[in-house]
Amino acid sequence: MLAVTLAAMTLAAPVGAARAAVTDAFYDRVFVLAAHQKCDLFEPKLIAALDAAALQARGAALRAGTPVADLSAAATRAQARASRTACDDGDLGRVRARVQAGFAGWSRAARMSFPGDHAAWRGDRYASQAVGWRLVQDSATGGSPVRFGLVGVGPTATTPAAVVSFVGRPRPYAARLVMRDQAQAPRVWLTGGGLPPESVRRVFFAAAAHAADPTLLSEGARQGEIWTFSETAADAIAQLDPRETFVVEFLFRDDSVAEARFEAGDFAAGRAFLAMGAI
Template sequence: LRAGVPAQDVRAIADRARDRARSTPCDSQDLGIAAQRVRSSFAGYARLIRQDFPGDVGVWRADRSVNSRRPVWKLSQDVRQGALQMRLGIAGRPGAEHLMAVATFPDGVPPYTARIVMRDRRLTSGPYLDTRGASLKSLPLHMRIPRSGPFESYSAESRSPSGADLLPSGMASGWAFRFPAQAAAAIAELDPRESIQVEFLFASGPPQRLFLEVGDFTAARAFLAVRAG
């Protein structure tokens, strides 16, 4: 999609692959040969522990190493806006991993909640990319999300001071927000070229907003699910 292939062409290829899979017997000799080729090609990739998934603007960093003693980031993207710094991704202990944001705030006053805002996939036919003749590669993230909706949003399920284990480098302290699993599933269904917005709400004063590129979030999650070779 980032290379300019129309979304309908990508969907058509996927549909043809599914149709071919449904019509091929499981004991097909040709299928067995193809499967062995895939296994051989996949063996090296399966041994990778860490991989970066760069987009046009941001980078998702995935880590499949296991640490049962303390929570770790399995998938993350960092963003900074002035003195406001945040990391969003999947973190926790094995078997108890959640979509989380850890952020620090310039004046030290924490928000009472946070929410993730994105294009409503059910009410729109595709991504909002306000290029206006500019190159998509250099399009700012705030122009990759609808200006006035329709949106869907997911509020944080919990808020707490962040433990030192989850603080990004250079962040002395911060607040951790845990989001529902549905939020990660929704991000995975977005176009990789668009962005999402993380909004922090305060008891007094305006909200603070940060934007992240969707990028290869789906591919990075799939990488985390791969069995180590």
């Protein structure tokens, strides 16, 4: 009997569940995706939802203490099971129907929060005429609020950006994203605040800066600047372990650096949620 839990039909990660439970949820989601690749079961928007579900389940399992090797083994088992399952299997047909029924509700979800250890990514699938945050996390440097995420008029055409509202400081001349360089340090780095030594860090400099639209400012801020980054930088964040940290650094003419830390968290799952399209 093919058993796919209700968790496989939603984007909600288990909260406070045992390690086995979150690993099982990840297995379920990988199985459904692998079965789709073989049998073409679902429409594109539903696959985007399942991608988000699988990524969120993986993040939940890692935060629960599941070793990466165990998740890789679970994914291999799920994919092998899907390869052995006939596309006309009756149980697979029932799984397909349950997943489609579950998606009917999530297809109408316009906003969603993706919690991490200490911070959350907030996703927004609304389309509008004004630029807004489609995926965002809040942080600060000193007493100055900083936001980082994806901005756009809709969820599928976005730009990675940081918005800062400095209090009592001159304008920085540059901004950069700093994170683990996976080519030089392939293993997840969880010590030292989640950021590795400088010798194995990867840096992305902002491409442009200008005054931020008021809709992008932190609550209570009256002004701020937006620094935009490449899509390659967003891809690199999405590939980090959900437990890792990345930093936005602002560089000043007096050689000082102001930094704001962010959790990688479920950034990848949030991007997959946006891929479901505007609502």
